[in-house]
Amino acid sequence: MELLPEGQRNTAAEVLWEDQQKINKFSTLINKKDEQLEILEKLKTEKEYLDDLALEIELLDEDEKIQYKIGEVFVFLKVEKAVEKIEAENEKLSSQIDEIYETISTYDESLADLKKQLYAKFGNNINLER
Amino acid sequence: MAEFLKPKNTNPRGIPEAPFIEKVDTIVKNPESDFENVMKAFQERLQQYKYMELSKRQQLADLNIKIPDIEKNLDVISYIKEKKAEENDEEEEKIIETNYELNDTLYTRASVDVEKLDSVYLWLGAEVMLEYPLDEAVELLNERLRKNNEQLKIIKEDLEFLKENITTMEVNTARLYNWDVERRKKATKE
Numbered sequence: 001m002e003l004l005p006e007g008q009r010n011t012a013a014e015v016l017w018e019d020q021q022k023i024n025k026f027s028t029l030i031n032k033k034d035e036q037l038e039i040l041e042k043l044k045t046e047k048e049y050l051d052d053l054a055l056e057i058e059l060l061d062e063d064e065k066i067q068y069k070i071g072e073v074f075v076f077l078k079v080e081k082a083v084e085k086i087e088a089e090n091e092k093l094s095s096q097i098d099e100i101y102e103t104i105s106t107y108d109e110s111l112a113d114l115k116k117q118l119y120a121k122f123g124n125n126i127n128l129e130r
Numbered sequence: 131m132a133e134f135l136k137p138k139n140t141n142p143r144g145i146p147e148a149p150f151i152e153k154v155d156t157i158v159k160n161p162e163s164d165f166e167n168v169m170k171a172f173q174e175r176l177q178q179y180k181y182m183e184l185s186k187r188q189q190l191a192d193l194n195i196k197i198p199d200i201e202k203n204l205d206v207i208s209y210i211k212e213k214k215a216e217e218n219d220e221e222e223e224k225i226i227e228t229n230y231e232l233n234d235t236l237y238t239r240a241s242v243d244v245e246k247l248d249s250v251y252l253w254l255g256a257e258v259m260l261e262y263p264l265d266e267a268v269e270l271l272n273e274r275l276r277k278n279n280e281q282l283k284i285i286k287e288d289l290e291f292l293k294e295n296i297t298t299m300e301v302n303t304a305r306l307y308n309w310d311v312e313r314r315k316k317a318t319k320e
Contacts, residue, residue, distance in 0.1 A: 024297045076227040
């Protein structure tokens with residue numbers, strides 16, 4: 001909390017229940033968005049790893065066996081098999097990432113809308129920025 | 131408890147909804163004597179919500195460990211099944227060769243003959259482990275996964291609800307405070 005600058009008064013318009021609900025909605029959405037962004041970051045790194053891996057693995061001989069992690073153990077797999085698994089994994093990740101982007105953009109829409117309404121009513125008395 | 135703090139509604143898990151102040155005047159009737167108490171009651175409620183949020187967060191973190199564990203188990207079983215179903219032209223094909231963690235940071239090799247492998251052992255907790263045929267193990271794990279995911283959904287709902295109530299209480303507190311500042315200003319002017 002900060003104090004208002006000298007001379008400036010809190011001219012707060014009356015806060016109604018519906019305004020309160022909008023404020024609540026705004027704060028939950030911001031939270032949810034942060035959560036999704038965090039997951040997105042993790043998935044993106046994972047995807048980068050997989051992409052690098054897909055390049056590296058090209059250099060190996062098809063019949064060679066490599067250790068691929070399934071669950072908690074490393075299983076010796078033929079490169080060919082491993083490539084299949086990596087591709088499947090990569091596809092799964094891509095669709096997850098797309099999904100998150102979509103969720104975030106719907107959040108952004110609602111957030112922008114709520115922001116407009118709340119600023120219209122409360123002006124400088126409310127701060128919705130980071 | 132003060133009248134205005136009595137919950138009108140609760141969420142399905144019985145968490146009370148935060149009161150919303152329509153007009154401060156209706157709650158603080160005698161500012162000189164009541165204000166401090168009302169403010170204190172609100173602060174206490176806010177603390178309770180925050181405490182509840184903390185405990186729910188802990189439950190969420192636990193589930194976020196449990197669920198991937200179950201998924202890993204399912205991955206391994208599905209690989210065993212995949213290997214079993216594989217058409218093999220060579221003899222060695224039906225053997226899964228692994229490098230597994232014998233102890234922390236210590237790995238060693240093991241070969242698993244999938245041909246003869248029809249069951250896995252699942253840790254049920256309380257020092258009990260049971261043998262399950264592959265299909266039944268998958269069923270059991272899927273059921274567990276489903277239950278945990280349900281739990282996860284409920285906890286997320288609760289956290290959202292708590293967050294909303296925390297915001298309401300914070301706004302309430304700010305409004306009470308502003309109201310009191312205005313009141314004092316008026317009082318000194320007079």
